[in-house]
Every structure is written in C-alpha cells, then in structure tokens.
Amino acid sequence: MIYLDNAATTLRKPPQVIEAVVQAMSALGNASRGTHAVSLDASRTVYQARVKLAQLFGCRRPDHVVFTCNATEALNIAICGAIEPASHVITTDLEHNSVLRPLYRLQAEKQVELSFVAADRRGNIDYADFEKLIRPDTRAIVCTHASNLTGNMVDVARVGHIAKKHGLLFIVDASQTAGSVPIDMEAMNIDILCFTGHKALMGPQGTGGMCIREGVSIRPWKVGGTGVQTYSQTQPQQLPALLEAGTLNGHGIAGLAAAVDYINSVGIDAIQAKERFLTRRFLDGVSRIEGVTVYGDFSDGQHAPIVALNIRGYESGEAADELAETYGIATRPGAHCAPRMHQALGTAELGAVRFSFGWFNEAKEVDAAIRAVKELASCG
Numbered sequence: 001m002i003y004l005d006n007a008a009t010t011l012r013k014p015p016q017v018i019e020a021v022v023q024a025m026s027a028l029g030n031a032s033r034g035t036h037a038v039s040l041d042a043s044r045t046v047y048q049a050r051v052k053l054a055q056l057f058g059c060r061r062p063d064h065v066v067f068t069c070n071a072t073e074a075l076n077i078a079i080c081g082a083i084e085p086a087s088h089v090i091t092t093d094l095e096h097n098s099v100l101r102p103l104y105r106l107q108a109e110k111q112v113e114l115s116f117v118a119a120d121r122r123g124n125i126d127y128a129d130f131e132k133l134i135r136p137d138t139r140a141i142v143c144t145h146a147s148n149l150t151g152n153m154v155d156v157a158r159v160g161h162i163a164k165k166h167g168l169l170f171i172v173d174a175s176q177t178a179g180s181v182p183i184d185m186e187a188m189n190i191d192i193l194c195f196t197g198h199k200a201l202m203g204p205q206g207t208g209g210m211c212i213r214e215g216v217s218i219r220p221w222k223v224g225g226t227g228v229q230t231y232s233q234t235q236p237q238q239l240p241a242l243l244e245a246g247t248l249n250g251h252g253i254a255g256l257a258a259a260v261d262y263i264n265s266v267g268i269d270a271i272q273a274k275e276r277f278l279t280r281r282f283l284d285g286v287s288r289i290e291g292v293t294v295y296g297d298f299s300d301g302q303h304a305p306i307v308a309l310n311i312r313g314y315e316s317g318e319a320a321d322e323l324a325e326t327y328g329i330a331t332r333p334g335a336h337c338a339p340r341m342h343q344a345l346g347t348a349e350l351g352a353v354r355f356s357f358g359w360f361n362e363a364k365e366v367d368a369a370i371r372a373v374k375e376l377a378s379c380g
Contacts, residue, residue, distance in 0.1 A: 150296030
C-alpha cells in the first residue's frame with residue numbers, strides 16, 4: 001500500500017518510538033502515584049517528555065506542557081477554559097471542527113459571539129480582517145496553523161502580533177504542523193499551542209497536549225485525581241496538575257518523547273524540506289492533468305504537505321475508493337471535518353480527495369499516485 005493520508009495520522013513511525021512504547025509497557029508505573037521505582041520512572045519519563053516538547057515549541061516552562069489524548073481534547077480545554085462567557089472571539093473559515101464545535105458550544109451555552117475571517121475560493125484570508133473584526137469585548141483569536149483540507153498555512157506570527165497589540169488571547173491549533181514546521185511560541189506570541197502527537201510528530205495515537213504561556217489562566221475541563229493535594233475539594237491550581245486529572249498515557253508519552261528525539265536527530269528543517277519537495281512534485285504532476293481540479297494556494301511556498309483535488313466524473317468518495325482498490329493508494333475523501341473551508345472553496349456537496357505526505361514517503365510513491373490520478377481522469 002502507498003499511504004498518502006498522513007494528515008489523518010502517520011502510519012509509519014520511527015523504530016525507536018515503537019521500542020519506547022514496548023519498553024514502557026513492561027517497565028512504567030503510574031506517574032505521580034507512588035514513591036516506588038516504577039512510579040518514579042514514569043514520573044521522570046513524563047517530565048522529560050515535557051522538557052523536550054517545551055524546547056521544540058519554544059515554551060519557557062516544561063511544567064506548562066499539559067498532556068491530553070489528542071489535539072481535540074487540548075482545544076476543548078483551551079477554548080472552553082480560557083474564554084469568558086458573553087465575550088467575543090475571532091476565528092477563521094479554515095478551522096477544523098475541533099475548533100469550531102467548542103466555539104459553537106460556547107456560542108449556544110455561554111453567549112459567546114463569534115466572528116469569522118473569511119477565506120476566498122483559494123482558501124486565502126486577508127490579515128487586515130482580524131483587526132477589522134476586533135471589538136471592545138473581544139477576548140481571543142483562535143486559528144489553525146494550517147488547513148487540514150488544502151494545506152494553506154496561516155502566518156501565525158503575524159496574527160500573534162495582532163493579538164498581542166490588542167491584548168487578546170491567542171490560541172493556535174498546530175495539528176497539521178507540529179513536528180514538521182518550526183514553531184516558537186515566544187517569537188510568534190502564541191498564548192496556548194494545541195498539538196497532537198500522532199501526525200507529523202510521528203508519535204503514538206492517544207497522545208497530544210498544549211503548551212501554555214506563563215500568566216494564562218485556564219479553568220479545568222475535568223477534575224479528579226492528581227496524586228497531590230488529596231484532601232483539597234478543588235483541583236490543584238498549579239500546572240500541569242490543574243489540567244491533568246486522571247492517569248496519563250505514560251506508555252504513549254514515552255513513545256512521543258522518543259519521536260521528538262527522532263525529529264531532533266533528523267532536523268525539523270530537513271523534514272519540512274522533504275515534505276514540501278514531495279508536495280510540489282505531486283502538485284506539478286496533477287496540475288497538468290485535464291479533468292483534475294486542485295484546491296488551495298501554493299504560490300508562496302508556505303504550505304503544509306497536503307494537496308486536495310477532484311477528478312472529473314467522480315465523486316470524491318468514488319475516486320478515493322478507486323485509488324485504494326485498484327492502485328493500493330490510501331487517501332482521504334469527503335468533508336474532512338472542515339465545513340466552512342469546503343463552503344469557501346465551493347466543494348460542500350462534492351467534497352475532495354486529500355493527498356497528504358509525510359517524512360517516510362518517497363518520490364516513487366508520489367509518481368505512482370500521479371499516474372493513478374491521470375488514469376482515472378482519462379476514464380472520467
């Protein structure tokens with residue numbers, strides 16, 4: 001199989017990630033739940049993972065790295081815990097439902113008002129719109145770093161500057177960029193960075209988290225056991241315990257730490273360069289095929305390794321099925337949990353076939369995918 005669905009999850013993991021998970025499953029106890037050796041080993045493993053992620057993302061304090069099950073959980077915690085009722089939030093048409101649905105929930109239940117920076121037919125936004133939409137009651141800007149549908153990237157440093165200038169909280173969804181695009185929270189003025197571990201970070205599924213700037217206040221989304229302050233009726237107020245009720249996924253976190261080590265050994269710039277090379281190779285190949293429509297804007301070179309397209313004569317699901325069954329190529333059709341972006345592109349009814357590339361893909365796989373698309377287009 002040729003796996004080109006890395007925006008959903010990376011299928012191939014570095015061998016040391018698998019080794020770390022297997023070792024952890026036979027050696028780690030419950031972090032912060034005892035003073036015996038295996039519990040202390042778990043605590044050290046978790047802490048070292050915090051240190052590595054803090055360094056990777058430019059977060060000043062490792063104890064402000066909070067682990068979650070995925071980016072969706074992290075975004076729910078951040079959005080529902082940091083945004084006040086009856087306030088105003090600015091977001092964009094590029095967002096995934098992991099941003100949209102928590103915001104819609106606040107809109108319905110907490111009288112939070114929303115404004116959207118619109119995307120055009122190529123998925124681009126006008127950055128001047130952020131400042132145009134700011135009101136006296138605006139509390140936060142929430143946006144993705146890159147569209148999971150088209151790969152269009154948002155200049156989060158530019159948006160972060162706007163947020164800082166106006167004293168707004170800035171929450172970033174880095175699901176499609178963490179691990180393959182350099183991120184520096186301090187330089188980009190990001191207050192809360194939400195990430196998943198199983199995509200470009202190449203860690204296990206069931207891992208993710210958030211990095212929180214010092215001084216940012218978040219109400220806990222869930223409360224319960226933390227291993228400390230047992231007799232308190234309320235959740236401990238110190239991070240990370242404030243936002244980490246219950247047993248952590250220590251085995252997965254061990255694998256995630258190994259994945260960060262691997263990324264550091266290869267170099268995030270090298271990863272980004274290879275993925276962009278593969279993306280450009282595929283784009284150049286399919287763009288010349290009659291009957292193929294490609295979505296998104298690739299003109300500035302700042303792009304996540306994603307290409308979304310449709311093939312004349314096929315619904316997106318039919319095309320993806322043909323690619324899988326006839327050519328052994330795994331892609332993602334449909335709406336991609338990105339309803340507003342599909343509406344902006346004019347593909348709400350048709351959907352799109354998403355090809356997404358990762359570090360372990362090779363040029364020959366890209367070339368095979370181009371040939372498959374060409375053959376399907378000739379039959380459409």
